[in-house]
Amino acid sequence: MDKKVLIFARVSSTNGTQDYERQINDLQALASANNWIVEAVFAEKVSGAKKNTERTELMNMIDYINSHDINKILVTELSRLGRDTLQVLQTIEILNQNKVSIFIQNYNIETLTPEGEVNPVSQFLITILAEVARMERKTIRERVASGYQNFRNNGGKVGRKVGYSKSDETMKEEYAEELRLLKKGYSLRNVSKLTSTSINTLRKIKALM
Known part of the structure; x- marks a missing residue:
């Protein structure tokens, strides 16, 4: 057929x-x-x-x-x-x-x-591709961690300032694509797969709709 x-x-x-x-x-x-x-x-x-x-x-x-x-x-x-x-x-x-x-x-x-x-x-x-991707991400994380550690060793401070939080407008601007997909009816899981944004973050974004 x-x-x-x-x-x-x-x-x-x-x-x-x-x-x-x-x-x-x-x-x-x-x-x-x-x-x-x-x-x-x-x-x-x-x-x-x-x-x-x-x-x-x-x-x-x-x-x-x-x-x-x-x-x-x-x-x-x-x-x-x-x-x-x-x-x-x-x-x-x-x-x-x-x-x-x-x-x-x-x-x-x-x-x-x-x-x-x-x-x-x-x-x-x-599965082979997934393992390759995992290894790529692991290498990136190790490089980032090494950079942070080197920064700290030289007296630098990392992380957000105490009491800092993103405003609703900042969130809407930063996650405009995620908002667009959620408004079109895509599930949290599907949007997460498409954008690599975590489910928890998407829940926060959806609450702004």
């Missing part, structure tokens, strides 16, 4: 449009071979510094998924989902939450089974 699918393509902002065409053409051929109906194509050109919430095409695609009966997305390779491991994992997780499977062409696997459960083979690859 035919299935509706979306195509998602991505290149960095320094590349030309030809890469879009190659990805899209390859995925359209893949869809045709499997009798999948391509409902829409989303292609983005973004810099490596962009957060998931700042990726217009990704957010448009998620909105499209939520308003249409879509359960499969096609990408040529895993790296097309984000600029780094953590961003890729966040994207996969938010789609898993919505029971949307990602077909990764170069691995010829899907992230979910036909029943909507996590595919064990893809989970193995994702």
